[in-house]
Structures are given as C-alpha cells and as structure tokens.
Amino acid sequence: MKRKSLEDSPCAIARALDTIGDWWTLLxxxxxxxxxxxFNEFQKSLAIPKNILSVRLKGLVTREILxxxxxxxxxxxxxxxxxxxxxxxxxxxxxLRQWGERNLFAEGEGPVATLVDRERGRPVGxxxxxSDDGKALQLADTLVAxxx
Numbered sequence: 001m002k003r004k005s006l007e008d009s010p011c012a013i014a015r016a017l018d019t020i021g022d023w024w025t026l027l028x029x030x031x032x033x034x035x036x037x038x039f040n041e042f043q044k045s046l047a048i049p050k051n052i053l054s055v056r057l058k059g060l061v062t063r064e065i066l067x068x069x070x071x072x073x074x075x076x077x078x079x080x081x082x083x084x085x086x087x088x089x090x091x092x093x094x095x096l097r098q099w100g101e102r103n104l105f106a107e108g109e110g111p112v113a114t115l116v117d118r119e120r121g122r123p124v125g126x127x128x129x130x131s132d133d134g135k136a137l138q139l140a141d142t143l144v145a146x147x148x
Contacts, residue, residue, distance in 0.1 A: 010148075019063050020089065024048060024056050026096070032066065032086065033093055037079035065089070095127050 006018035071077040
C-alpha cells in the first residue's frame, strides 16, 4: 500500500512527518547526530536492510537534510553529512530522547546513553518552551492560532 504524501498539507506537523516521520529515518538522524556518516556505518549500527537504508538516505539527501560529500579521509567512499536543515532537527531529536527517558523506562532501568554538554560533561537540562519573555510554557498555556 502506497503511503499518502502530506507534503502539501497546510499543517506544519503533517509536512514534518512527511519528511522525517518513519522510525528508520529518525534512527538514521540519531546516528547522524552521533557522528555516523558512511553507509556501512549506518547499516551496521541499525542492522537495517541495505535497500531500506538506501531509500531513506536518498530521501534525506533529496530533501536536503543530509548531503553527500567525498570521504573526509580521501578514500573513494562518500559520506552523508548533516546540512543546516538537518542540524535544525537537533531540538526535535532531543525532545524525543527526553520524552523517552522520562516515560519509556521502568523504575531503576534507564537508557544506555545520556546526552551531555560536550564542554562540561554534564547531562543537558530538560528542554522547555519559553514564551517571548522567558516564562516556561506548558500545554495549558498555549493554543494554536490559525491564520486562515
């Protein structure tokens, strides 16, 4: 069954999901944020079938989230490197990570990895949604204002 495209949806969330909304793509992005750049590294890390990985990477390149560059070590390989558009997904990935850490592990169980501040080596704080004056907002403090 062919998936329905949401690329022309008036909803920003629907368009974002059309671009990055399957779990293989999000796991590829997780690995890209952790510094993986080569096809075989993604394949080994994810244990993903090569044909699926190839399609997902091509889609990320087509949508300019990753770009293909010659290997940085001068070899004949190519690398998949985050673009500015791809780097802009960082907060989305951190939000997913933190939600999973808070809600998807049993008490006493925890994730195998923690996101830390590179300079200090300390865990990053919880993402918050600030208002324009700095107040931390919760769901009840917000609403979606439609322009049309």
